[in-house]
Amino acid sequence: SDIYAGLFVFSGQIVEVNGHGPFGVIPPDEEWARVLHGFSWLRHLRAADTMLARSNAHALVEDWIRVQRHLPPIAFRPEVVARRVMSFLSHAPLILDSADPEFTQRFLKCLGGQVRLLASTAPLAPDGLPRLQAALALLAAAISIEGLSPRARLSAQAMVDREIARQILPDGGHVSRSPEAILDILIDLLPIRQA
DSSP: OOTTTTTETTTEEEOOOSSSSSGOOOOOSSSHHHHHHHTTTTTHHHOSSSSSHHHHHHHHHHHHHHHGGGGGGGGGHHHHHHHHHHHHTTTTHHTTTTTOHHHHHHHHHHHHHHHHHHHGGGSOOTTTHHHHHHHHHHHHHHHHSSOOOOHHHHHHHHHHHHHHHHBOOOOOBBTOOOOOHHHHHHHHHHHHHHH
């Protein structure tokens, strides 16, 4: 309801867009911008499971695709691109529900571009959880998107294996000792396992 009303509440910050798209507003802080451009909030629209929520998801993604060339650099940091790729893959049925073929093509072209961008920048992601999430997003894309080379899948799998070996301790905890990090990793692994 908040998103449909133009209220975007992320990281304890509320931004009202007053009938405009959220991608043109000045973010209150960096974390808010990361969440906005990562699209993890699409899960709320999927949970609503209404025609209005599907239409809203479609419109917001279409707006992002339209303005992406004019977005701030934070939208293209590897960890933000990784979250966006995972969100677009996970919520593609929601985004593409009743979409016309032209939008579907634009969405798939955008998603392909985001995957290529991530493939070139994933090694530059901050060490730790962001780098593992970038690897997981690449693996999810390699599994989910037809036409990607088998080499892309092997490369993504090798990166995931390497990061898991570096970051997951023998007791199953993350090197950061953050329980939230383990939960985030498991949430990202579930769709990959299902695929």
